[in-house]
């Protein structure tokens with residue numbers, strides 16, 4: 451008999467240990483491990499693979515399944531409907547299937563192996579948003595398994611192209627609206643934040659997302675031979691405009707929801723932060739300005755209270771001996787609900803104060819040359835969503851139920867509405883007047899939060915379990931037959 455190499459013995463022992471760990475996990479964590487192992491890094495996404503996996507889980511439990519293929523091979527949306535008696539309109543619970551890519555060499559574990567270590571599931575998407583997909587899916591699967599009678603359909607949606615790409619929920623809503631139409635919806639968004647001791651400090655439920663829009667600055671000058679420079683060089687003109695912009699910041703604009711959020715932070719934060727949050731909410735402009743300065747060291751807090759400005763692209767010149775006739779910079783803005791594109795352009799003109807710099811709305815995606823019809827569609831949709839962006843109400847059944855369930859599962863926490871600092875794919879519903887509430891359904895601390903879209907992304911197993919309680923309670927509250 452040939453001897454078995456030691457390395458083989460070792461690796462099979464490791465595999466055995468890993469499998470034993472897996473067997474001991476609660477169902478929701480097992481599900482997360484399984485779906486992390488399906489690599490849906492976008493591009494290309496490969497969401498169809500995850501759709502097929504989910505179909506095998508959902509179909510045997512009596513769900514109506516629709517897989518909506520997009521024009522891109524391997525990219526699909528997955529819809530599973532659990533039928534109720536139709537007394538009420540459906541609730542939709544949505545999670546994106548795709549994840550951002552990884553810098554593999556910076557991870558301490560294989561990001562697509564679904565490693566379980568020290569009470570955490572590690573892997574790309576653990577927080578954003580395969581953890582949420584696992585919690586949402588497990589809640590719906592459990593309700594189906596228990597055959598609980600329902601007053602409304604529960605629609606579970608696993609979405610493609612949230613992290614980028616054109617076949618996102620906006621695309622889906624235009625083609626299969628009847629499959630995803632609902633009274634209200636749950637999606638990603640707010641946070642359940644705990645401190646180092648594990649105490650849950652607050653649960654924030656997003657009722658609105660910031661909008662995103664890009665503006666292009668074009669400086670004009672004389673195009674000529676570089677041997678005879680002129681004072682109207684377009685690159686200098688653009689550079690001066692950018693220097694003005696760099697020294698400028700927008701004023702805080704607090705919405706009713708962000709006021710509630712900062713009020714909650716004032717109650718749960720240690721000093722001196724608590725006082726600064728209170729000052730931010732005061733009527734005293736000097737106190738507000740000082741609080742803004744202090745609190746804005748946290749870039750998330752800085753972003754939630756204002757329209758943000760970020761230059762992202764520049765384009766000037768085409769050869770070494772020609773002074774170009776124009777120079778361009780693209781500036782990305784993330785705006786508070788209520789800010790219009792016209793207001794933003796007017797504010798920018800005032801800051802730059804140079805008529806030689808033209809300002810116009812530009813595509814979000816990279817592109818030099820004329821705007822394509824697809825980009826124009828995206829820009830129109832962006833501007834529409836900016837104009838129509840209204841927060842989802844706090845006085846309906848789903849929001850009230852989320853608050854009640856969060857209070858029951860996390861009794862130490864303040865529960866507050868939240869303005870999500872970036873965009874999500876909720877706009878497909880909000881733009882049609884359908885309320886959407888967002889939550890990452892698991893308590894995490896700041897160390898966990900930092901790893902989202904970064905390296906060694908992770909979520910505590912125990913947080914997945916309590917998040918499952920929160921979501922199950924909420925779904926039963928609004929959908930179970932009464």
Ligand SMILES: [Zn+2]
Nearest residue numbers: 546578579638
């Ligand atoms: Zn996400």
